[in-house]
Amino acid sequence: MAVTFRLRPVHGLALMLIIGPLVKLAAPYLRSGPKPVTPAAVAAGRELFLREWTAKDTLTKGDGLGPVYNAKSCVECHQQGGPGGGGPVSKNVTVYGLVNPHPKRIAQSGVVHQKAVRPEFQETLRLIHPSLPNDPFIPLDELTNRSRRRSPDVVVTQRNTPALFGDGLIDAVPDETLLAHQREHSTAARLVGLSGARDGKTRGRIARLADGRIGRFGWKAEFASLSDFVKAACANELGLSNPGRxxxxxxxxxxxxxxxxxxxxxxxxxxxxxxxxxPVPGQILPGDRKEAALVKAGQERFAAIGCADCHSQQLGPVAGIYSDMLLHDMGVELESSTGYYGSIIPQPAIQNDRFASSEQPTPAEWRTAPLWGVADSGPYLHDGRAKTLREAIELHGGEARDVTAKFLAASPLDQDAILAFLKSLRAPSGESVAVR
Ligand code: HEC
Ligand code: HEC
Incomplete structure (x- = not known):
């Protein structure tokens, strides 16, 4: 016997009474959550990420690659452990900052591009400042040599390519989570002074951008959303103009x-x-039981000596990221210019126009680098100056000074355990891609 159920008006009313409040409750999540991404969109996006763009490229409606650019594709830099990974020092981006407004109206800070579609467009550092070489870059070891004297009017630094695995989760972390991490640090910080003090005590602050949003992408956390960064990367790295940039x-x-x-x-x-x-990076434990135990011990030491004060294992809903996404003063050891990624409107001092003027990051402030996937993203630190994980730790100064001292004072076994733990944080084993 067939059972039929007819929806009578009274049922409809009951349904509305039940579903109505549920929809209301869920509304904020429905609105703010990322849209589901279709496999077709991902495949099309992958093609654009891997595409080797050319001048007057048929896929563009403008002049295509360039006129000035750093590479012909996204994957040329983001390649370690598959498309989207980190990059070597040879693909570093050169950024500059000028203290005085430039007579030729060159932006006060920005990128010096390594390549051009025509020789007459080729950029060199000399075009920024007469004291600089007639080349598009200065080798990294020369740049990081602090004993070299330079003109006080100009700063040149480099940025190493970070891996993008897990960036979708970072994009979705609620602002409230970042504010909560800042609050956690600031109770102690208020007692000893604001961010920037060189007393070796951990604090940290959110990167508040000029438009009021909280920064979370880039070594200085100067972009609030993944989509903003992608638009800037298309324009800055490949010379592909777009509605955002x-x-x-x-x-x-x-x-x-x-x-x-x-x-x-x-x-x-x-x-x-x-x-x-x-894919999101994860931890891969060694098969050998003794080695796996060393990793576990290292993870405990990592938290016990204070690495996890900044490299927080959990960031709101995101587990295993090992970052608080806050800016920390890392001391003279890691100071660079305020010169940044993108061109800016001239102002009297080197200002990064992405940040509110009262919130300018100091040359020593950096976003806590997420450590997921760190084993496969060398070289390390904002300009790739550290070839090994140990070197990266040894270069931590400023707010991390006390913690670094604890690492150096730890027994060789404890140090090895911490390094073994870091080496268990692997890039997701994705496809690999051949890059020339
Ligand atoms: C020349 C090398 C190079 C190329 C080409 C390149 N990038 Fe990057 N990418 C970098 C560097 C360097 C940074 C860090 C910049 C900074 O923090 O100042 C970065 C950062 C990023 C970030 C932020 C990551 C994070 O977690 O903070 C995203 C997203 C990104 N790139 C996407 C892209 C896309 C999309 C393309 C292609 C349109 C691209 N990149 C092309 C070098 C490159
Ligand atoms: C005060 C906050 C703070 C503490 C404490 C701290 N770090 Fe960091 N760490 C950072 C910041 C900020 C960076 C990025 C610095 C840069 O790029 O110049 C970083 C970068 C790193 C990197 C390089 C990551 C990469 O992708 O390049 C490693 C490895 C690292 N930290 C490990 C550790 C370990 C191990 C400890 C404990 C001994 C520790 N950190 C303690 C803030 C901290």
């Missing part, structure tokens, strides 16, 4: 004008979708 104008050809915009917003969204869908 104009492409860079050659430093020596400030009157360069291109017809049309290279990428549509939809193309940028696809690239962002691809990054969001990248």
């Amino acid at each position: 104009p492409q860079a104008t050659p430093l020596g050809k400030l009157n360069y004008k291109a017809e049309g915009e290279d990428l549509t917003d939809a193309q940028c969204v696809l690239i962002t979708d691809f990054i969001r869908a990248l």
